Amino acid sequence: MTKKTLIFVFSLFLIGSVFLFFSKPFIFSYDIRMIIASLIAMVLAQYIEIPIGEVRFTAKPFLYLFLIPFITPETIMFFSLLTTPLTKKTSWQIRFLRLAFEFLQFSVGIFLFRHAVYDYLSVVYFAVGYFATNIILSFVYITFFTKTKLKQYIGVGFLVFLLGLYASLIVTTLYILPEVKLTYLIFTFLLYTGFLVQLYYTVTAQVWYQELRYEQDEIKREIENLSKIPAVLEEQDTEDVDKVLSDLLEVSCKMIGFSAALLNLFDYKSGRVVRVAKYGIKDEDFEMLKSRQPQIKDTLILMQSRFDSGGVYFIPKGSIDLDQTYIFRPLEYTMLDVNNAWDPDDLFLVPLVYDNKTIGYISFDKPVNGLRPAKREIELSKFFAWQFVQIVKESKYRSFFLSYYPEEATVSELMEEISKAIEMKRTFSFVYLDVDNFDKINLEKGYIFGDEILREIKNSLENEIRNYGLYTNIGDEFMILLWTKSKSDAMILVQKVIENIKEKYPYVSISGAVVKYPVDADNLEGILNKAKTALVAGKKSGGGRIINL
Numbered sequence: 001m002t003k004k005t006l007i008f009v010f011s012l013f014l015i016g017s018v019f020l021f022f023s024k025p026f027i028f029s030y031d032i033r034m035i036i037a038s039l040i041a042m043v044l045a046q047y048i049e050i051p052i053g054e055v056r057f058t059a060k061p062f063l064y065l066f067l068i069p070f071i072t073p074e075t076i077m078f079f080s081l082l083t084t085p086l087t088k089k090t091s092w093q094i095r096f097l098r099l100a101f102e103f104l105q106f107s108v109g110i111f112l113f114r115h116a117v118y119d120y121l122s123v124v125y126f127a128v129g130y131f132a133t134n135i136i137l138s139f140v141y142i143t144f145f146t147k148t149k150l151k152q153y154i155g156v157g158f159l160v161f162l163l164g165l166y167a168s169l170i171v172t173t174l175y176i177l178p179e180v181k182l183t184y185l186i187f188t189f190l191l192y193t194g195f196l197v198q199l200y201y202t203v204t205a206q207v208w209y210q211e212l213r214y215e216q217d218e219i220k221r222e223i224e225n226l227s228k229i230p231a232v233l234e235e236q237d238t239e240d241v242d243k244v245l246s247d248l249l250e251v252s253c254k255m256i257g258f259s260a261a262l263l264n265l266f267d268y269k270s271g272r273v274v275r276v277a278k279y280g281i282k283d284e285d286f287e288m289l290k291s292r293q294p295q296i297k298d299t300l301i302l303m304q305s306r307f308d309s310g311g312v313y314f315i316p317k318g319s320i321d322l323d324q325t326y327i328f329r330p331l332e333y334t335m336l337d338v339n340n341a342w343d344p345d346d347l348f349l350v351p352l353v354y355d356n357k358t359i360g361y362i363s364f365d366k367p368v369n370g371l372r373p374a375k376r377e378i379e380l381s382k383f384f385a386w387q388f389v390q391i392v393k394e395s396k397y398r399s400f401f402l403s404y405y406p407e408e409a410t411v412s413e414l415m416e417e418i419s420k421a422i423e424m425k426r427t428f429s430f431v432y433l434d435v436d437n438f439d440k441i442n443l444e445k446g447y448i449f450g451d452e453i454l455r456e457i458k459n460s461l462e463n464e465i466r467n468y469g470l471y472t473n474i475g476d477e478f479m480i481l482l483w484t485k486s487k488s489d490a491m492i493l494v495q496k497v498i499e500n501i502k503e504k505y506p507y508v509s510i511s512g513a514v515v516k517y518p519v520d521a522d523n524l525e526g527i528l529n530k531a532k533t534a535l536v537a538g539k540k541s542g543g544g545r546i547i548n549l
Contacts, residue, residue, distance in 0.1 A: 005097070005145060012100040012137070016107035023111045028078070029071040038067050038076065042083045057160060059196070061130065065167050066192055068123050069174050073113050077106035101137050108133040120175035127168035131161040163199065170195055241395040245277040245388065249362070252384035253279050256377050258348075258364040262289065265352070265360035265392065266296045267400040273299050273360075276397065280366070297469075297483040298426075300358065302349060304489055310378050317345035340371050348373055350381040352389050359401035362388070408458065409470045411479070417470055418481055418524055422517065428469075429490035431480035432531035433457075433497075433512040436543035438476035441508070450476075453501070453508060460500040464493050479531075487516045487548065494546055509544035511535060 020026070029035065041063055048059040064076050084102050085095045109130035116122040135157040170192050245263055253261050260280030267274050272293040278286045302320065307313040352360040362385060367373065373381070392398065409417070421428050435441070435453065442450040457478065461471050469482040482490045491514055498510050513534030521527040534547035 005093070008141070008145070009097060009100040012104045016100075016104040019104075019107035019111040023107070023114045026074050027072045029075040031071065034071050035075070035079070038071060039079050039083070041067075042079055043086065046083055046086065061164060062167050062196060062199075064130070065123060065127055065164070065171050068113075068126060069171060073106065073110045073126055077103075077110065080106065097141075101134065104137065105130045105133045120172055123171050123175070124165065124168045127164045131164040135161055167192070167195060241391065241397070242277060244391060246279065248384070248387060248391070249277050249279045252362075252381070252387075253364070256364065256380045256384070257368040259366040259368060261365065262363045263360070263388065264299075264363065265397050265400050266299075266358065268296065269400070271296050274397075274400065276360075299361075301484055302347065303351060303358070303361075304484070304486065305492065306489075309373070310375070311351075311382050312373075312378050313347075313349040313351070314373060315347040315349070316372075317343040342367050342370055342372050346372065348381075350385045352385050352392070354389050354393055354401060357401065359389070359392070408462070409472050411472050411474065414470055414472045414479060414481055415524065418527070421481075422522070422524060425518070426483075428517050429482045429484055429487055430515045430517065430527050430531055431478075431482065431490060431494055431512060432515075432535050433478040433480070433494070433510055434535055434539070435476040436509040436511055436539065453505060456504060457497065457501060457510075460497045464496050464500075487514060487519075490514050490516070491546065491548060498546075511538040511543045512546040513538065514546060514548050 042060060045059040045063045049057070060080065064073075064080065067076055080102055081099060084099050109126040109128075112125040112129035113122045116125040138157055139154075171188070173191070174188050249261050249263055253259065258280075261278070262275060262281065263277040265274050265276050270293075273296060274293060275286065275290045278289075281289070302315055303313050304320075307315050307319070348364045350362045350364065351358050352362070362381070364373075364381065367377070418428070418430065435457075438450065438453075441453070454473070454476065458471075458473070461478065461480065465471060465480070465482070469480060469484075471478055471480040473479070480494075482493065484490055484493075494512055494514065498512075501508055501510065513531045515521055515527050515531045515534070517527060521530050538545045538547045
């Protein structure tokens with residue numbers, strides 16, 4: 001939470017306290033049965049959402065109005081503030097902000113409740129104060145703290161105000177009835193329940209209508225942007241390939257539904273990520289991004305199998321440690337309060353693959369609908385990724401990925417790479433593999449057959465490692481350096497290699513050890529010693545095992 005937001009929140013508490021001070025006397029209800037029933041009802045109402053427009057409201061405010069004739073609004077406020085933080089998965093900043101809103105809304109409502117001209121209008125006065133304050137606070141927050149357009153919330157805010165006012169008028173019938181009778185209470189209860197049921201079905205129908213309109217808008221947007229693709233591709237033969245890539249990136253964002261995107265290519269000669277094109281990002285910010293070129297190895301760490309969503313990679317906030325030097329958030333925006341809401345710290349990466357090799361990726365940001373990518377967005381993004389590859393492979397950038405990244409290295413090169421990684425404090429996994437009883441295989445099957453097994457292991461390693469690391473071998477021993485922060489990913493990769501060999505040579509077993517830096521060892525000598533010790537232990541136990549320290 002920023003300093004500006006904190007000042008705003010504390011100001012709400014301060015203003016609310018002033019209203020409460022002038023609302024004396026402060027009366028608290030002590031009817032245990034009503035208090036328990038109200039508390040349970042509030043907790044349940046908090047999980048009942050009423051979607052109006054593009055905003056979701058809980059049913060609690062309408063419950064408050066119904067409870068006022070039975071317990072004091074001060075009591076309702078106390079239990080409301082008590083249950084508000086118990087919302088489903090939301091950040092503490094949002095909960096704190098909701099608490100401040102609720103406090104001031106109740107304070108103004110109670111103030112007007114106490115100063116009502118007639119007792120039977122007190123509930124109406126409370127509703128006016130509560131809902132009007134909500135409208136004002138929402139408009140202030142949206143205007144000064146977000147970059148969301150205010151226009152789409154004006155109609156929704158006033159609609160909720162009118163609904164609250166109408167609900168309070170229904171409850172007011174209790175005050176104007178000639179006497180308190182059970183039949184009158186039941187009548188009012190049924191009347192209010194009917195209002196809530198009608199509200200629910202009306203809102204549900206409106207949601208269906210909005211979803212239909214949204215689908216129509218999506219189809220219309222897709223048709224409009226599909227017609228632009230041929231024109232963009234016709235420019236492919238021009239010398240200005242950067243303009244072609246930028247135009248295609250703009251079309252892809254508009255069609256998929258994102259407000260910003262960055263096209264990145266891997267320059268395997270320098271080992272760096274090159275920023276090529278952008279959309280929805282200011283020129284000065286793009287220049288800053290171009291000057292910050294992360295290493296390919298660090299970027300590929302993000303493309304782990306656990307983040308794979310049908311060929312693209314979605315990395316939710318907090319699921320992996322990111323180097324903030326290379327992180328850029330092009331736009332400030334408010335996160336929607338729904339389960340599948342896009343978080344500003346989420347990452348949506350679409351890899352560019354050519355000849356089974358990752359040559360770059362597109363990073364999309366700020367979805368138009370404020371939600372995380374669904375199947376439609378994923379499939380469209382893969383379609384455009386293919387289009388980008390077709391352009392890039394015939395452009396000036398083709399030299400970036402036609403250079404060969406040497407997965408197989410000499411022993412000295414591998415040791416030097418490990419030493420550099422240790423010096424830079426970069427996390428990695430070291431794998432030590434050894435073919436069990438290899439001498440016996442050579443004697444029984446012949447040395448040509450033994451060489452064939454070693455070649456098969458090398459081919460399998462190269463297919464699985466690709467750009468994730470390096471390996472070297474001395475005879476039947478293989479040492480592998482993997483650029484992954486997760487030991488489980490290293491274990492999965494090694495297991496795939498062994499399964500590939502087992503499939504072709506069922507009688508061949510391989511032992512191995514996995515050591516993670518810096519968790520298991522923090523220097524080169526320690527890494528090698530632990531790997532060798534674990535490998536020996538695995539062989540003594542019968543072989544064919546991968547020891548995970």
